[in-house]
Amino acid sequence: MMTGWEDVRAEVLRRIRARDWAPGAVIPGEETLAVEFGVARATVNRALRDLAEAGLLERRRKAGTRVALLPVRRATLDIPVIRQEVEARGESYGHRVLARRMEAVPLAVAVRMGVAAGTALLFLETLHLAGGRPFAHEVRWLNPVVVPGGVIPDFDRVSANEWLVQNIAYTTGDIAFSAEAASGEEAAALGLCAGDPVFVTERMTWAAEAPITFVRLLHGPGYRLRTML
Amino acid sequence: MMTGWEDVRAEVLRRIRARDWAPGAVIPGEETLAVEFGVARATVNRALRDLAEAGLLERRRKAGTRVALLPVRRATLDIPVIRQEVEARGESYGHRVLARRMEAVPLAVAVRMGVAAGTALLFLETLHLAGGRPFAHEVRWLNPVVVPGGVIPDFDRVSANEWLVQNIAYTTGDIAFSAEAASGEEAAALGLCAGDPVFVTERMTWAAEAPITFVRLLHGPGYRLRTML
DNA sequence: GAGTGGTCTAGACCACTTG
DNA sequence: AAGTGGTCTAGACCACTCT
Numbered sequence: 001m002m003t004g005w006e007d008v009r010a011e012v013l014r015r016i017r018a019r020d021w022a023p024g025a026v027i028p029g030e031e032t033l034a035v036e037f038g039v040a041r042a043t044v045n046r047a048l049r050d051l052a053e054a055g056l057l058e059r060r061r062k063a064g065t066r067v068a069l070l071p072v073r074r075a076t077l078d079i080p081v082i083r084q085e086v087e088a089r090g091e092s093y094g095h096r097v098l099a100r101r102m103e104a105v106p107l108a109v110a111v112r113m114g115v116a117a118g119t120a121l122l123f124l125e126t127l128h129l130a131g132g133r134p135f136a137h138e139v140r141w142l143n144p145v146v147v148p149g150g151v152i153p154d155f156d157r158v159s160a161n162e163w164l165v166q167n168i169a170y171t172t173g174d175i176a177f178s179a180e181a182a183s184g185e186e187a188a189a190l191g192l193c194a195g196d197p198v199f200v201t202e203r204m205t206w207a208a209e210a211p212i213t214f215v216r217l218l219h220g221p222g223y224r225l226r227t228m229l
Numbered sequence: 230m231m232t233g234w235e236d237v238r239a240e241v242l243r244r245i246r247a248r249d250w251a252p253g254a255v256i257p258g259e260e261t262l263a264v265e266f267g268v269a270r271a272t273v274n275r276a277l278r279d280l281a282e283a284g285l286l287e288r289r290r291k292a293g294t295r296v297a298l299l300p301v302r303r304a305t306l307d308i309p310v311i312r313q314e315v316e317a318r319g320e321s322y323g324h325r326v327l328a329r330r331m332e333a334v335p336l337a338v339a340v341r342m343g344v345a346a347g348t349a350l351l352f353l354e355t356l357h358l359a360g361g362r363p364f365a366h367e368v369r370w371l372n373p374v375v376v377p378g379g380v381i382p383d384f385d386r387v388s389a390n391e392w393l394v395q396n397i398a399y400t401t402g403d404i405a406f407s408a409e410a411a412s413g414e415e416a417a418a419l420g421l422c423a424g425d426p427v428f429v430t431e432r433m434t435w436a437a438e439a440p441i442t443f444v445r446l447l448h449g450p451g452y453r454l455r456t457m458l
Numbered sequence: 459g460a461g462t463g464g465t466c467t468a469g470a471c472c473a474c475t476t477g
Numbered sequence: 478a479a480g481t482g483g484t485c486t487a488g489a490c491c492a493c494t495c496t
Contacts, residue, residue: 013399016399017399023395055307056399069395070309070310070313070391070394070395071394071399072307072308072309072310072313073307073308073309073394074305074306074307074308075305075306075308075404076303076304076305076306077303077304077305077306077456078284078301078302078303079301079302079303079304079458080299080301080302081299081301084299084301162299165299165300165302166252166298166299170242170245170246170285170300171458172457172458173457173458174455174456174457174458175304175455175456175457175458176453176454176455176456177406177428177453177454177455178408178428178451178452178453178454179407179408179409179426179427179428179429179448179450179452180408180426180450181425181426181450195424196410197408197409197410197426197427198408198426199406199407199408200408203458205458219408221408221409221410222407223407223408224405224406224407225405225406225407226403226404226405226406227306227403227404227405228401228402228403228404229308229400229401229402229403229404229432229434
């Protein structure tokens with residue numbers, strides 16, 4: 001029986017897999033499928049929309065719905081607060097603030113944050129610990145302008161990472177992952193040797209045109225960012 | 230005016246940001262909001278569902294809808310076929326098959342694929358080129374059982390990456406990213422020095438309980454995996 | 459048991475895009 | 478100009494889960 005939108009999605013998926021509907025081909029319209037499956041058009045719409053979000057269908061008004069020629073795989077990454085990430089591994093979390101001062105941003109950071117070169121922002125350096133051992137090294141520039149009330153905590157109790165998530169709700173931004181060789185200082189902080197490969201996460205966040213913070217996070221060897229497809 | 234579900238979403242988002250609805254607090258029910266906003270309940274439902282998918286709200290029947298205490302940031306990664314990735318950079322794509330033979334899988338791979346140690350699978354080694362220069366090094370084990378008709382191409386024209394996407398439609402799987410030091414062979418293939426940091430992508434895909442393929446993909450320095458938040 | 463979100467329906471209008 | 482997906486509505490029933 002075809003009773004719900006998930007049944008419709010399953011059947012459509014089956015036809016795609018079975019090549020009943022070939023890659024690149026236009027599939028029947030929503031109304032047609034609704035009649036065939038004996039459900040309301042809205043139900044078909046929900047199913048097709050879901051498959052389109054997953055990258056298997058391409059939908060355009062008037063042009064209709066096509067089976068994607070080269071399905072782009074879409075994976076959803078959950079990016080938790082570091083404390084949660086550590087505790088999810090069953091280890092105790094801790095962090096140490098290594099530096100906290102106003103400082104002129106380097107040019108590379110100024111460009112990425114969209115502020116004038118030489119602007120003074122709050123510079124923070126934090127070491128995140130898992131089970132007492134170094135887990136991640138964080139370097140952050142924070143725009144003090146965006147802090148509500150202008151009161152910036154010292155981040156000894158709550159890390160900047162967690163404090164920002166709780167206090168500067170829902171920002172936009174981008175994130176990039178890469179592999180780099182650890183510099184001498186970075187290696188020392190993480191207990192590695194200079195030149196060891198580190199997993200780098202760089203995140204820039206904005207709130208309504210105003211830059212909030214730029215973070216560079218380093219994880220040592222053994223760190224894996226995982227997700228389901 | 231509150232005419233569409235995106236308007237409803239925007240207003241709800243505003244209230245979360247403004248702390249009108251505090252983190253952890255239960256917000257009004259769908260029916261209540263529908264009346265307040267002057268829309269149908271389905272419209273409110275669509276808006277709240279979207280925010281829940283984004284990680285900002287937590288919804289449970291009977292319990293109601295709460296503002297997430299520690300919003301988990303969710304990012305969507307698009308994982309295109311390598312050819313598309315290269316061409317999107319405006320470079321010409323090419324690939325060379327370095328090895329293609331049946332081979333007993335190493336233990337580590339057997340475990341991840343869920344096959345008996347020593348099983349013979351198709352082993353493929355491919356170098357992907359961008360503008361004639363090495364872009365990524367791919368090592369893959371492919372389960373020949375899943376190939377329709379049992380006919381496996383030589384992958385000289387179409388890379389295994391692209392062929393699988395087009396011929397083994399929609400599989401489940403997982404993906405993991407990490408940073409490692411290049412081995413001597415890997416470095417040679419990519420034109421690097423042994424020990425240089427490489428960005429590693431490991432992907433395992435399944436189709437209905439049967440393992441399809443395990444891939445290990447290496448990108449040299451300079452490669453960045455990017456997405457919006 | 460009862461309250462809340464999850465979903466379905468039938469019909470309608472709208473927006474976009476293509477021919 | 479017309480066809481297709483996008484969305485809205487009002488009402489209904491269902492499923493889950495908290496008390």
